[in-house]
Amino acid sequence: MKLNNNWQRMFGEQQRFMLKLIAPAVTVLILFQAVPIFIGGTASFLDWMLYNPKKTWVGFANYASVLTDPAFLKIVLPNTFIFMFASVTISLVVGMALAVVLNRPFRGEKLAKTILLLPLMVAPVIAAIMVRWMFNDQFGIVNVVLEALGGEAQPWLVQRWSAFSVIVLTDVWLWTPWFTLLLLAGLQSLPKEPFEAAAIDGTTAWRVFRYLTLPMLRPVIIVCVVIRAIDAFRTFDTVWALTGGGPARETELFSIYAYENAFVFLNFGKGSAAAIIGALLILVLGLVFYRILDRVRKVS
Amino acid sequence: MNTLQRRFFDSFAPGARRISFALTLSVVCFLFAFPILWLILTSFRPQSGVYYVYKGLDFTLSNFGQVLANGRLVHAFINSAIVATVATVFSILVTVSSGYMLSRFRGPIASGWFGVIYALRTVPFVTWVLPLYFVEQRYGLYDTYAGLLLPHIAVHICFFSWLMKGFFDGIDPSMEQAALIDGCTRWGAFLRVAVPSAIPAIAALSVLSWLFSWNEFLFALILTGQHIPIITVVMTQFVSEMGMQWNLMAATAVLALVPAFLLTLFGQKYVIRGLKI
Numbered sequence: 001m002k003l004n005n006n007w008q009r010m011f012g013e014q015q016r017f018m019l020k021l022i023a024p025a026v027t028v029l030i031l032f033q034a035v036p037i038f039i040g041g042t043a044s045f046l047d048w049m050l051y052n053p054k055k056t057w058v059g060f061a062n063y064a065s066v067l068t069d070p071a072f073l074k075i076v077l078p079n080t081f082i083f084m085f086a087s088v089t090i091s092l093v094v095g096m097a098l099a100v101v102l103n104r105p106f107r108g109e110k111l112a113k114t115i116l117l118l119p120l121m122v123a124p125v126i127a128a129i130m131v132r133w134m135f136n137d138q139f140g141i142v143n144v145v146l147e148a149l150g151g152e153a154q155p156w157l158v159q160r161w162s163a164f165s166v167i168v169l170t171d172v173w174l175w176t177p178w179f180t181l182l183l184l185a186g187l188q189s190l191p192k193e194p195f196e197a198a199a200i201d202g203t204t205a206w207r208v209f210r211y212l213t214l215p216m217l218r219p220v221i222i223v224c225v226v227i228r229a230i231d232a233f234r235t236f237d238t239v240w241a242l243t244g245g246g247p248a249r250e251t252e253l254f255s256i257y258a259y260e261n262a263f264v265f266l267n268f269g270k271g272s273a274a275a276i277i278g279a280l281l282i283l284v285l286g287l288v289f290y291r292i293l294d295r296v297r298k299v300s
Numbered sequence: 301m302n303t304l305q306r307r308f309f310d311s312f313a314p315g316a317r318r319i320s321f322a323l324t325l326s327v328v329c330f331l332f333a334f335p336i337l338w339l340i341l342t343s344f345r346p347q348s349g350v351y352y353v354y355k356g357l358d359f360t361l362s363n364f365g366q367v368l369a370n371g372r373l374v375h376a377f378i379n380s381a382i383v384a385t386v387a388t389v390f391s392i393l394v395t396v397s398s399g400y401m402l403s404r405f406r407g408p409i410a411s412g413w414f415g416v417i418y419a420l421r422t423v424p425f426v427t428w429v430l431p432l433y434f435v436e437q438r439y440g441l442y443d444t445y446a447g448l449l450l451p452h453i454a455v456h457i458c459f460f461s462w463l464m465k466g467f468f469d470g471i472d473p474s475m476e477q478a479a480l481i482d483g484c485t486r487w488g489a490f491l492r493v494a495v496p497s498a499i500p501a502i503a504a505l506s507v508l509s510w511l512f513s514w515n516e517f518l519f520a521l522i523l524t525g526q527h528i529p530i531i532t533v534v535m536t537q538f539v540s541e542m543g544m545q546w547n548l549m550a551a552t553a554v555l556a557l558v559p560a561f562l563l564t565l566f567g568q569k570y571v572i573r574g575l576k577i
Contacts (some may be wrong), residue, residue: 016488018409021401025415025457032454033428040431050534097540101325108322113327117568118336121560123515125532126553129539130335133546134343137349141338173335181572235423237517241536255426255518262430264524286422297530 008135011092014153037279044273062273071249072257072274079164080254080278083230087171088225094172095179096221102180104186120177124170131170132157160250163243167222167251179224186220187213219296226289233282254278333401336557343550350547361550367576373552376529379445381559383530384513387449392502392511398457399464401492404473421458429522436523443525451519456512460505467501468494500570507567531556 046055066072098116102109102122119127134140135156143153157163190213198208214221236255239245245252245260253262258278262271342350343357367373390535402410432451433442441447474487474499484492520530535552564571 014405015409018401018405022413025398025461028450028454029416029420029457032432032489033423034529036428036432036435037423038385039435040427043431044319047380054331058420059577098328105322112325112329114568115333116563118333121511122336122557123517123532123560125536126339127335129535129553130339133339133550134335137548139546141354147413156341173332177332218515230422234426237532240517240521241539254324255424258426258430259522268430271430272322275430276423279423279427280307282422282424283419286418290418297406 007053008244015127030137039270040275043268044276046269048269050262050268056219057203058269061275062269064137064240066274066277071252075250076252076254076257081234083118083164083171083253084229086168087232087235088229090168090228091176091228092221092225094242095176096183098176098180099183099187102215104182111152116180117270119174120181122174124174124235124237125200125241127170128238129168131173132242157243158247159240163247163251165241167239171232173230175232178228182224184222186217190216208276222292222296224292227288230282230286233285234278238299254281307525321428338555339550339557342546343554345547346356347545347547350545363547363554365405366548367551367555368510372529373531376531376534377555378488378526380531383445383448383452384510384527386445387452387456387513388506388509391451391453391460392506394453395457396459396466396495396498396502399488400468400490402461402465402474403468409541417461421462422435425455425518429519434521435488442504442523443527447522448519448528451523452513452516458508460509463505464498464501467498471497504571507563507571514560 006190012107024237043110045057047058054171102113102116135142137153137155138144140156142156147153154162156166166225194212195208198212233254235253236259237254239251239253243251245256249260254274255278258271258274260271261274262268263270343363344361346358346362347358349356349358396411402414429451434440436447441450471494476493479489479493480486489545515532517532517536520533524530535549535556538549538552
């Protein structure tokens with residue numbers, strides 16, 4: 001677009017330069033992503049048990065076995081989508097609120113910013129271990145406080161929905177700062193004039209947010225949600241270190257299901273089929289997201 | 301509440317709004333910081349006090365001593381640092397040129413590359429890391445530094461090329477064009493004009509890249525074994541091995557947080573300045 005006409009006249013030379021710029025990246029991606037995806041795709045059609053060197057072609061049998069597995073249909077799939085939706089929605093709302101608050105100057109602003117961005121540096125595994133200790137049924141601080149307030153101690157991590165809520169809570173804690181950071185950057189790059197005009201008119205804070213901030217920030221919000229939703233879909237570490245998919249595999253997400261089939265039950269064919277099904281699901285979602293992103297890019 | 305009402309209330313209770321604002325924000329900050337504070341407190345408690353962390357005032361450094369006396373843990377810390385650092389250097393080298401290409405050029409190659417990056421970024425990690433295990437076994441890469449580093453770089457390419465493109469979009473290309481007219485080669489214009497002006501962005505990405513690699517878990521779980529223990533994996537194994545020794549667990553976790561914390565502290569301003577989509 002901004003390119004000189006001279007550049008465009010030397011088209012062949014330019015294309016060669018473009019390819020050279022991406023050559024190292026392309027090599028790494030082919031060897032370490034494209035080739036494995038291809039091998040995984042092939043493996044999903046094989047009867048490939050890790051303790052048995054014989055691999056036989058079984059067509060769609062692995063896919064059929066995943067798609068008829070009640071654990072996959074009734075637990076893993078709903079878990080994955082509920083997790084994605086809940087985690088992204090809650091962190092977006094909280095992150096947005098914090099970004100709006102941090103956007104105006106106040107005393108102690110720097111300290112508040114540092115504290116609120118703290119979880120960004122914490123590994124999901126560490127966060128999970130931390131939360132596991134806090135929600136420990138005997139000695140965890142949560143139950144101690146609950147009992148002190150006259151409540152009853154709960155075995156948080158051994159009941160399906162309480163364990164699931166704790167996982168979502170951990171994820172929200174981990175990723176809210178990420179929304180705050182990006183939305184704050186977005187807020188600070190908005191033009192000042194409309195807000196000054198609204199202040200002169202005496203518009204209420206809520207109306208300013210609803211009719212000025214939100215529409216102007218929409219492109220940034222959408223990019224954040226798309227990136228985060230794709231990442232939330234494949235969450236592995238948090239659940240693995242927090243509940244290990246338990247109690248009785250009831251908090252498993254799709255990544256854990258694929259991993260367990262391949263490396264715990266040693267059925268690599270079925271694990272691969274589950275992994276491919278997950279990839280196809282997110283690919284469809286990703287295409288929808290891509291359309292939305294593209295539209296936003298054209299409008300702004 | 302409009303401005304008039306607000307002034308009306310303020311005349312009765314001056315500062316009431318400011319106090320409630322400060323109070324709410326303090327509570328929120330406390331809730332955000334609490335898990336980390338609790339972890340730190342647990343890490344300084346003796347074994348006997350750990351089940352009643354909130355009672356008593358015995359504090360000790362012996363947990364950290366015990367953790368650092370464990371050879372496998374120390375080995376894991378060093379390995380994680382090596383992997384994170386080398387992965388960061390190579391990721392930056394590879395993504396700067398790829399992001400530059402996405403930002404400065406149009407046409408089928410550029411849009412095709414963008415599509416590939418986007419598609420590969422959506423692919424869940426399990427989908428390609430499970431079979432990667434067999435590829436690495438076959439070519440002797442399993443449980444080696446290279447075998448763990450290269451997948452890290454692959455992940456960073458997809459995300460950081462996108463961010464890097466954004467940075468270069470914000471830099472006016474006229475300087476590079478001037479350099480070209482003065483007889484500079486394309487590579488010269490890229491390396492001597494564009495790259496130096498992208499230093500703040502490179503700093504921001506280096507911080508993020510190091511943190512991502514330091515905190516990464518799934519690749520290390522699948523692609524490493526006895527030779528290259530990685531801290532995140534060793535830690536989860538300890539939860540079961542150490543049983544209920546939460547004081548040791550907490551001390552390990554705190555030690556793993558320290559490098560990330562220092563890096564965030566020094567790198568925060570670059571990240572905040574550099575992270576604009």
